[in-house]
Amino acid sequence: MDKSWMHCSKMAKEYEDGVEKFMRFTIANVKGNSVIRCSCTKCMNLSFRTHKVVREHLYFHGFDVSYTTWS
Numbered sequence: 001m002d003k004s005w006m007h008c009s010k011m012a013k014e015y016e017d018g019v020e021k022f023m024r025f026t027i028a029n030v031k032g033n034s035v036i037r038c039s040c041t042k043c044m045n046l047s048f049r050t051h052k053v054v055r056e057h058l059y060f061h062g063f064d065v066s067y068t069t070w071s
Protein backbone atom coordinates (compact mmCIF):
# COMPACT_ATOMS: atom_id res chain seq x y z
CA MET A 1 0.00 0.00 0.00
CA ASP A 2 1.24 3.48 -0.85
CA LYS A 3 2.13 5.38 2.33
CA SER A 4 3.83 8.40 0.79
CA TRP A 5 0.85 10.52 1.84
CA MET A 6 2.05 10.29 5.47
CA HIS A 7 4.82 12.71 4.55
CA CYS A 8 2.47 15.17 2.84
CA SER A 9 1.33 18.39 4.43
CA LYS A 10 -1.75 17.87 6.60
CA MET A 11 -3.42 20.42 4.36
CA ALA A 12 -2.75 18.38 1.22
CA LYS A 13 -5.53 16.46 -0.50
CA GLU A 14 -3.20 13.44 -0.55
CA TYR A 15 -3.04 13.51 3.25
CA GLU A 16 -6.80 13.69 3.58
CA ASP A 17 -7.24 10.81 1.13
CA GLY A 18 -4.58 8.84 2.98
CA VAL A 19 -6.28 9.32 6.34
CA GLU A 20 -9.60 8.18 4.88
CA LYS A 21 -7.89 5.16 3.30
CA PHE A 22 -6.22 4.35 6.60
CA MET A 23 -9.52 4.64 8.49
CA ARG A 24 -11.26 2.31 6.02
CA PHE A 25 -8.35 -0.13 6.36
CA THR A 26 -8.45 -0.16 10.17
CA ILE A 27 -12.25 -0.31 10.40
CA ALA A 28 -12.23 -3.28 8.01
CA ASN A 29 -9.60 -5.02 10.12
CA VAL A 30 -10.77 -4.47 13.70
CA LYS A 31 -13.86 -6.63 13.19
CA GLY A 32 -16.33 -4.77 15.35
CA ASN A 33 -13.99 -3.44 18.03
CA SER A 34 -15.17 0.00 19.00
CA VAL A 35 -11.67 1.31 19.71
CA ILE A 36 -8.42 1.16 17.74
CA ARG A 37 -4.84 2.20 18.45
CA CYS A 38 -4.31 5.82 17.54
CA SER A 39 -1.38 6.37 15.17
CA CYS A 40 -1.09 10.11 15.59
CA THR A 41 2.14 11.81 16.70
CA LYS A 42 0.82 12.28 20.25
CA CYS A 43 -0.61 8.83 20.95
CA MET A 44 2.10 7.01 18.94
CA ASN A 45 0.06 3.82 18.84
CA LEU A 46 -0.03 3.58 22.63
CA SER A 47 -3.55 4.84 23.20
CA PHE A 48 -6.84 3.26 22.20
CA ARG A 49 -9.42 5.65 20.79
CA THR A 50 -12.68 5.48 18.90
CA HIS A 51 -12.52 5.76 15.09
CA LYS A 52 -13.96 9.26 15.28
CA VAL A 53 -11.27 10.47 17.70
CA VAL A 54 -8.46 8.76 15.75
CA ARG A 55 -9.56 10.51 12.56
CA GLU A 56 -9.54 13.86 14.39
CA HIS A 57 -6.10 13.17 15.87
CA LEU A 58 -4.67 12.27 12.46
CA TYR A 59 -5.93 15.57 11.08
CA PHE A 60 -4.88 17.70 14.05
CA HIS A 61 -1.66 16.06 15.24
CA GLY A 62 -0.49 14.29 12.10
CA PHE A 63 0.42 10.68 11.45
CA ASP A 64 3.31 9.07 13.33
CA VAL A 65 5.56 8.38 10.34
CA SER A 66 7.56 5.76 12.25
CA TYR A 67 4.43 3.62 12.06
CA THR A 68 4.76 2.18 8.58
CA THR A 69 3.52 -1.36 9.16
CA TRP A 70 -0.24 -1.47 9.33
CA SER A 71 -1.48 -4.43 11.25
Ligand SMILES: [Zn+2]
Pocket residue numbers: 038039040041042043044049054057058061
Ligand atom coordinates in the same frame (compact mmCIF):
# COMPACT_ATOMS: atom_id res chain seq x y z
ZN1 LIG B 1 -4.00 10.20 18.81
